[in-house]
Amino acid sequence: MPQNKQCRTMSLFVGVILVSMFTSNYNVQAYSHKKKFNNDDPNVKLFRQLIRELQWNHNRRLFFEARTEAQGDCTADILEGYQWHGQESISFPGVDTTQRCMDSCDLSDQCIGWSYKPTTKMCWGFSSVKGAIKVDGVRSGSCVGTNLKTKCTEIRDGQYLGNTVQTLQNIATIEDCMTSCDNLNICFGYIYLPSGTTCYLQHSVAEFDAGGGYKSGACFAPQKRVRLADPLKIFRKDSLDGHNQKRKKHCVPELTLDTDLNKISQDFADQLAAADVTPPVYDLSKMQTVYFNKGDAARHGTSIVDGFYDEHKYFNFDNPDLTMVSHFPKIIWKSSTKMGVGRAFTSDKQTMFVVTTYDWEGSFIDSYKDNVNKKCA
16 A cells, blocks of 8 residues: 555544544533533643644645646646656656656656656656657656757658657658658657658657668757756745745735755755654744655645645634644744745655744744734735
8 A cells, every 4th residue: 555545544544533532522521511621631632733733634635736737847748648658767656646746757857757647646757758659548748948849850861760650641852741740749750751752750769770761850859857947946935925925914024035044944954854754853932844744745835834824723812822833823923034945855755844944033932922913904
């Protein structure tokens, strides 16, 4: 059973047990209509904390799976019903979404193309691509900063061995054959036989065989991984935007990114990823938050802020328990003016740690009344 499925099954199992315990406790005391739970009872606190953790885990999955729009560097050459043919470099079973398959390829500097089959939840990454083969139910894309397919310009005496997707008769010139390949999104090479005015359009291209009266060419762009932007820089900006959107709701000043705080956060994130211990040990009373989860590699910064902000549902502004709800108030902390973000992955790329550090210094517990505003709009 995949690890994510095991975690979900365990969460559900624990949830059923907790609800059963809570219901049993309620039934035992049901004879008194005036009987109320003691909010200071450690068992009640523990129960509520566990319920919130289950809700938070559920919300994290919803936030991730709601990402229906392709994002990142791996969004070119989207093909439906085709799988890349080439050198496979990585494979991941149990991948829940197309976006997560994209992310898995995006995290690898050697991966230039991905293919994903939702029915089997299988994701493949390719270090080189020779073409595409017809496979129902598979979606593919590339990560080279541009399309793998490019305009046909190469002309060689001989033929590329491969698979033909269409055969065209009565094609007067080689230029017409090349144009036909340009106009077909799954054509990555052509073979032209001048003596028979026949044009073969290829959806995969292999080794070259010289001679034979043929003319041919491959129609691939250079297959070198090119990042369109620094992923960490984008992630930090994404997290900053998420913070400021939430802070605006509470009429507190916007934050700015700080280089020193970025370094503090990155150093701690690297330390947590190297230790690969979940849950990580850190001081909740500091003006710092830590996100971690297995299977959510390369989530976007905004969704993590959304998840932490969702704690406001359990935040009592008059008498908060800051040991149980510690992420939400830090996002909207009035006296904070700067923040820094660090992100690191475990060696297997399966767990991501995100550390956010804020510039405010003082007693978090003693100062919340002056720094945590209710919504103003």
